[in-house]
Amino acid sequence: MKTVKISSLQMAMLMYPTIVATAILSVPNLTATYANQDLWISPIFASIIGFLTVFISVRLHKLYPEKTVIQFSEQIIGRIPGKILGLAFLFFYIQSTGGITRSYAEFIVSSFLFQTPIIVVIVSMVLLCAFAVYGGLEVLGRITQVLFPLFFVPLFLLIILLSPEYEFSNIFPILERGLLPPIKGAVVPGGWFSEFFITIFLLPFLADKKKGSKYGILTVFAVMITLVVVNLIVLFILGNTTSSKTYPLMNISRYISIADFFENLESVTMAIWILGTFVKISVFFYVVVLGTAQWLNIEDYRPLVWPIGILIVEFSFWAVPSSMAFIHYEITAFPFYSVTIQTIIPLFLLGIAFFRNKNRNRNKKKETNSVYK
């Protein structure tokens, strides 16, 4: 298990769909609810959380190079509190995985497979991801290397094919009611940017550790640009009605009609979304399984993939009776929950670890000084 290595480019390719996949579909709507025509500014504010989170995880990684957060939180705050904190992380990640799976399935069922029971969509996706996770991190890295162009290029094509429909005047008036609406709109994507904390589970397995932080920052930047561009094209086409559409990117891809040949490209959006969510669910799934194994001090995490797969399916239904309830949860609770667990708590961990190391170094200096006296 220790020989598992991925390159930092693979890490970036894993992280990009992990954030973007679900963000491009539902975030324009959630942001537009607060920011209206300024929705394209919000990701820039939200990315501050992303940069901060990457900075924290890289710093923590430098202090404890071979370990993930589940292991070193025990060293930082003691054995029992560390175990409790580890459980909180695991609970957060398993519940997020359930939530992502649910939102994926709700989208598929409400837009394409109207007759299919939602459980079939969920179970088939979780089973597929379970096979990928069972293969290990290297397999995930290679899968994403193959899938990344298939994820990125159609997104790019969508932007170009839609260009005849753009109504650029929709962007005005910029900052009509000051900075507050875009900042409020930044709260929800902030929850997504906070997910960059997952890099802490990937950094120990990098073959080229020095490039880790560079690629991490680069990924945050790429995600920010993508979200700004997607929000802009949604705004250019839908204008003020953005906030009334649940999946704006889906709606605008129906607008494409070039030479009576390129039509009904919403299936392309669906393909992007399925590819991206597959990578996203696999990465979260991997984090849960690896974290559980480390929390229990188990050497081989692979047998745990199956029971945790069952738990993920159950968490995707638990206390979420309808898609309306899920969207309500995603707006009112998830961003704060995500930022608390993935940015604020690690910030405290980093602070404590920093002061502990400082004290230890000072003590060491004192000892060496006393030897020379």
Next chain:
Amino acid sequence: MKWGNFLATAFIILIIILLQWPKMKQKPKKEKSAFIVLLLIGLFLSMFDLPYIGGPAKWIEYVFNPFGEILEK
């Protein structure tokens, strides 16, 4: 309690054990018990009508409700 869900989960768990157990024979006891305990948690949860009982999503909404209200203003 919904018997369909419970029986389906039990059936899936049975398949998982049948396929995974032979590979785990040499593994330490701790690993085996973690595997079984996690499966039992899954089986236990399947006995409830999950979407309509209180759960993590509800608890978290309750905890972070004040922040959400600030955003609504």
